[in-house]
Amino acid sequence: MSGHSKFANIKHKKEKNDAKRGKIFTVIGREIAVAVKEGGPDPNNNSKLRDVIAKAKANNMPNDTIERGIKKAAGNVDAVNYVSITYEGYGPNGTAIIVEALTDNKNRTASNVRNAFTKGNGNVGTPGCVSFMFDTKGQIIVAKEEYETDSDEFMLMALDAGAEDFNEEDECYEILTTPEDFSAVREALEKENVPMAQAEVTMIPQTYVELTSEDDKKSFQKIMDLLDEDDDVQNVYHNVENDEE
Template identity: 75%
Template sequence: MSGHSKFANIKHKKEKNDAAKGKIFTKIGRELAVAVKEGGGPDPTSNSRLRDVIAKAKSNNMPNDTIERNIKKAAGEGSGDNYEHITYEGYGPNGTAIIVRTLTDNKNRTASNVRNAFTKGSGNVGTPGCVSFMFDEKGQIIVDKEECDMDADELMMLALDSGAEDFVDNDDSYEILTTPEDFSDVRLKLEEAGIAMVNAEVTMIPQTYVELTEEEDLKNIQKTLDLLEEDDDVQDVYHNWDE
């Protein structure tokens, strides 16, 4: 179920307009800068963290020259120095759980914006750890069936032999799950085998999902998610709403 809805959401996001793409590129640019600083330099062959962010950039159709420019800038100016990771957890309508991961150079601004997004959707920010226990951190790789020439059993064997934990055959996609530690190796082996990945990232997967049926609840959670997505400081948002 998670793979199917995830795939639909990814396709929807990739079809967004240029303004939204520009915002995604800004966020990934920050991630590249921090990966250069924290992962050990601008060479992706020796910096697995940077390698994974480059893969994320490419899956979001970020042009190669833009990726290179961001890496060079980060290596030259140390532009990842000012950013810090802050995670917020809270509740949306009907007890939906929401995790917000940010990368910010201004904690007060980010905290205010995140709180505002929850409040406007009739939710509230909670204490650290209040909802993260409802999620499992996993490496997740999504492969579009239409773009994959490899037979499902072959792909499954390749993924499991590479260190994957699980392989899910969904309606329109394959979902490969790994531990966070094995994610980089599994993704690299699939890339070397020529497998096109729609999405590849370490993510938070809900253990159970919450269904919203009231129109007001649906409106509110969408409002919160939209506000968070529009915020340049917000890198990732995870929730257990069954869309």
Template identity: 75%
Template sequence: MSGHSKFANIKHKKERNDAAKGKIFTVIGRELAVAVKEGGPDPANNSRLRDIIAKAKANNMPNDTIERGIKKAAGDAGSVNYETITYEGYGPNGVAIIVDTLTDNKNRTAANVRNAFTKGGGNVGTPGCVSFMFDKKGQIIIDKEECEMDPDELMMVSLDAGAEDFAEEEDSFEVITGPEEFSSVREALEAAGVPMVEAGVTMIPQTWVELTDEDSLKKMNRLLELLDAEDDVQATYHNWDE
């Protein structure tokens, strides 16, 4: 894992997204609605909802906004039903890309995702065309500056809770879990008072692709910007070694 911590990118994204909090809150709001519909409005009995609340707080979503979203989803039986659709494809120079979406109009979403790939010099492929190149893992990133716990103690808390791997980077700690163990590890760290800058189930590339020519770099950045601006897109994973 060493050398490929997403922390620097996360810090950059958070700074960039400070100007687009509406997009972040829309994404999390949809995730809250789906979690409540699937498992109920009580976080104590809904581990997925607990994880999304933690994600919302990490993104500075106000508590009253979170509570309103949960109450709205719990009380509105006729609210919009969102469908989860994953797209896979290739960017410039064969960069593998996975796009998770949550949509109430799959035709609109498909058109917008394809448009982003086309404008970014890539193309949407068939389901499964690149997902085999990624491992689905829980990933927790901890900012060293914000964490007061001793690194060895932090590692033991993580591993005792079920983590698979613990890595110390230059400015962060990275905890990797299996998808099923993610919630229990995140909750153990939360109970220990560990501040998490990012925590979620993600797709980690097995190999990485470098882009060196200016045209490919420009197209890849354009592709990611278009996907990032699309409200239906929940997450984008890729193996571009930025």
């Protein structure tokens, strides 16, 4: 899941939990199926599929699993009937949450998402109720331990490739792009053999809210856990700072 901290947490890359990894692979598998249906099975002619493959590799999905997913989708295009749907709502203390889903049953997904919000003392709102508080950006995370480089040189490389912003954190570099430039920047860095812990278009909050009450923290985590368990849910974005997800 995306957007769980101010700078995407690179623990995704090191995730040892099989259930969590299985969830991520399910999410990416659906994205592969949709990309193949929309643009065909050849990544050279399908930029959306190239982006999904990059995301898959960043999450340590084996190449043969990726290839199987592409072949399965290509041979079964008519069976891919996932609909993209976005929910917006409020968590404890007015926190903002956006849920992106790919589903073959909108009623089931809507019910599950509402249930998650309700059990965490939140509520689903109307479209647009919180998305104005987020910016859509291409985001590439590079772990320092996997890429030793001079930060100034790396920043220049990223900016020359078309990046909009470059941030250095204790453990990682964060490269931000416009959604339109994301693929070109990612591919330019790939050509320079830059290993990516995360590479995707995401939603980044403009401001962050810190939950101070233990009850609010537990309620918020309840929403996150229930959404995380739902295979229809692809991404969750929120503006809570310092959560432990």
